[in-house]
Amino acid sequence: MLKGMVKLLFRIAAPVFLVSSLFFLSMPSAFAAIHASLVGPKSHYLAVGDSLAYGYQPNLNLTHGYADDFYANLKSHGATSYANMACPGETTTSMINGGCSFSVLRKFPYIGSQLDAAVLYLELNAGNVSPVTLDIGANDMLHDINTSTCTISSTWNSDLATMDTNLRQVILPKLTAAMTVNGRRSGDLLLMNYYDPYQNICPTMVSYAQVINQHLAADASGYATVVDVFTPLGGAATPNSNICNYTWMCSLFKDIHATSTGYSVIANAFEQTAGY
Template sequence: MLKGMSRRLLCIVAPMVFVFSLFLFPTSSVFAATHAAPIGPKSNYLALGDSLAYGFQPNLNLNHGYGEDFYADLKNHGTSSYANMACPGETAASMINGGCTYSVLRKFPYIGNQLDAAVLYLELNAGKVSPVTLDIGANDMLPDLNKSTCTVSSTWTTDLATMDTNIRQTILPRLSAAMTVNGQRTGDLFLMNYYDPYQNLCPSLVPYVQTLNQHLAADASGYATVVDVFTPFGGAATPNPNTCNYTWMCSIFKDIHATSTGYRVIANAFEQTAGY
């Protein structure tokens, strides 16, 4: 898709996309199961969320995200279809209402907002979609982070509550309902927490990142199983020795997104949590 775009567009988009899924982070005790045992993979895999779900990298390698890695493994279990609806820059609010800034970069075309498109996909493929993976919420909180001063804005608490409302009361209930047929859940829904790409730069912000992930875990309870990415990326200790290898923070790009190695680590976390 990107091959047909002009180089100028890419030069404009790339530096702006760097911060889309910023905020990546949690504590290790954040797992919330919706059912006693996983339902298991089915013919279709659906990936949803922001630029991490999309698989963005600043070198424009867009084919080695965690969705692609997870799908490669799922094919060994009979999964034969992969739909990645993620949009770089997506917030929980824009996932519901539309307006994702870089919708032109979508890998899977659809009209309208991502949540409606996902629900329609699930309904059209009722009983055939599992797993559904999601990472969302980081971009809602991004404006509250100041990495220059290593502080958060006065609207942090209010914005966090709004994010919770959108995820807990709209996104997860609608996805869960669309994955329920005749009163039975037909697929596994996984919500990823975030690693912290700035913990070496701003150690004082780590507690806020952990708070974000704690909120995501609470939001997921009863709807989705949380996949812990924070721990395999190095946890809360600083300096984090994995930051330079798992993200682009130490490269010329100074970018918070995962490298191909980092995306593989994320995919492994999904696989270990799913158990298949």
């Protein structure tokens, strides 16, 4: 039974990578501008999203995800509380409406949808939550990707539009509103982009991954600071040796999720982008 669950789980959150429309992050002036606009860490840290935010690994090591590593760093900046509401398999739609496929695995108990729970948490701890980290959207597009033929399905465009609508019109505005106290943003919202675990298998699909991630970057505009993890996990060149070094793709599991080392690299990207 456990073996069957593992086989199901390793398919659930296929990350895709964000093209370097975020290339400006390498510029010192851009870093200064980003850091100047951020609030900084507070006593509470909230992580929301899919299986990467959850910290899933196919060997069932569930305590060394990027959120866990980031919290270890945040404690040196005064953080005393960490809530990880992420659900493996979460899509933007299930985040809004509930019904996450693997809700039984939640690390932080709540009733209803993840978004409603996150908003309630922010309201109950008004002014004391920063940062909020988010990665979501990969599962919206996963079923459109055929790695056997390196092609996409006919529902690609409609699924992409749904992802945009859910992020831009519901998820990001609601989180932002809940983080606004007396008319001012009280915390930092950090949206992670995705590495591409399939780039060595399907290098010809780079343009499709670029489209997804350009949309994610556009959706985040005005709401969240984008954290680039695509670059530190190896960038666009193929073959990408970091896919083997930082994910389980080259292991017996053939799993898309990050290893403990990979999650540490992702956490470092959050730290570098936030400046704390």
